[in-house]
Amino acid sequence: MRCKVKKANLLILISIILSTACKPQHDYxxxxxxxxxxxxxxxxxxxxxxxxxxxxxxxxxxxxxxxxxxxxxxxxxxxxxxxxxxxxxxxxxxxxxxxxxxxxxxGKLVLWSMIDDTEPSIDILNTSEIKHIAIANPKTAPYGIAAIQVLNQHGIYESIKGKLVFGESISQTNQFITSKSAEIGFTSKSIVLSPQIKGKGNWVDIPNTDYSAxxxxxxxxxxxxxxxxxxxxxxxxxxxxxxxxxxxxxxxxxxxx
CATH class of the missing domain: 3.40.190.10 (Periplasmic binding protein-like II)
Structure with missing residues (x-):
């Protein structure tokens, strides 16, 4: 009887080893x-x-x-x-x-504001209504480069550069906008269309012709x-x-x- 028990235990052990070895590994x-x-x-x-x-x-x-x-x-x-x-x-x-x-x-660039009565446009960037403009740091973020290109395309970079607030990335730029630390800012269209953000604030597309693809x-x-x-x-x-x-x-x- 004892030998049968040992044999049965051995078969169970082998079965466990084989099933473990054959099981797909998803711990990576x-x-x-x-x-x-x-x-x-x-x-x-x-x-x-x-x-x-x-x-x-x-x-x-x-x-x-x-x-x-x-x-x-x-x-x-x-x-x-x-x-x-x-x-x-x-x-x-x-x-x-x-x-x-x-x-x-x-990617596509948009101009976004969380201020209720602010209708985003390039034209309002030079007004007294806008004191801070959030953009991603053009030194490390491609969307920041695109934002600078837009400002240069419209010939307003020099007049509004003192208003620019640079985020380390689009994420930090979005924080400046959502917290209303900046009245307006440039961000990715994917952000304002995301389920987490969709319907919040006002935004407008920037024409593709205003910045490099x-x-x-x-x-x-x-x-x-x-x-x-x-x-x-x-x-x-x-x-x-x-x-x-x-x-x-x-x-x-x-x-x-």
């Missing part, structure tokens, strides 16, 4: 460095990706410039979803990526995480119809075949 997480303009869209994108593949994602939000600096310093990110082509190209040239930069979307690119990064296959899966997911539908819902333009 992709570390995705994400430009701040994409923070809300990326939450929805990563959720859809995880539901489809079982691969969990950690999002690290920041300005494209700051994230690039962190990557060069060895931050263990697996993939970089940037707000432009400049920083991914920089990382590609310096040997930090395993893929060439690829455009996944085109905001070509947002993605690259897979080299690191020691050994998650290249999963990073490639997310990279490919960004170009599926499912992902493109999500991006368009957040105001981005995408290329359709």
């Amino acid at each position: 997480k992709l570390n995705i460095a994400v430009a701040a303009n994409m923070q809300f869209a990326m939450k929805e994108l990563s959720k859809a990706f995880t539901n489809q593949t079982g691969i969990a994602c950690d999002l690290i939000i920041g300005s494209s410039g700051k994230l690039t600096a962190q990557i060069k310093e060895g931050a263990p990110f697996d993939i970089f979803v940037s707000a432009d082509m400049k920083y991914p190209n920089d990382l590609f040239k310096s040997g930090h990526t395993s893929t060439v930069p690829k455009i996944y979307a085109y 905001i070509r947002q690119a993605v690259v897979i990064l080299k690191n020691k995480n050994n998650l290249q296959d999963y990073a490639q899966a997310f990279h490919d997911f960004l170009f599926t119809d499912n992902a493109k539908n999500i991006l368009e819902n957040y105001g981005y333009s995408v290329k359709r075949q």
Whole structure:
């Protein structure tokens, strides 16, 4: 009887070992460095990706410039979803990526105010009604560069530069606007269309002709995480119809075949 018990226990143990060995492992997480303009869209994108593949994602939000600096310093990110082509190209040239930069979307700029009786327009920026204008830091944030281009395009940069309040990224710029520390500010259209913000304040599109195209690119990064296959899966997911539908819902333009 004792031998039978031992034999039965052994069979149970073997069964447990085999079932554990065959069970899919989902304890890994992709570390995705994400430009701040994409923070809300990326939450929805990563959720859809995880539901489809079982691969969990950690999002690290920041300005494209700051994230690039962190990557060069060895931050263990697996993939970089940037707000432009400049920083991914920089990382590609310096040997930090395993893929060439690829455009996944085109961003759009808006002028946004949380002051109830303020109707956003370029014309009011030079009035006494506006004392502070929030923009992302053009040194590290592509949407900040676009905002400066708009001001120069309309010939008002010199007259209103003293009103500019610089956020480290679009996220901090949005905080200046939502807290009403700045009466108005330039931000990404994806922010004002997000479920978290939609319907709050007043905003207006900035014509695409007023600034250079905001070509947002993605690259897979080299690191020691050994998650290249999963990073490639997310990279490919960004170009599926499912992902493109999500991006368009957040105001981005995408290329359709």
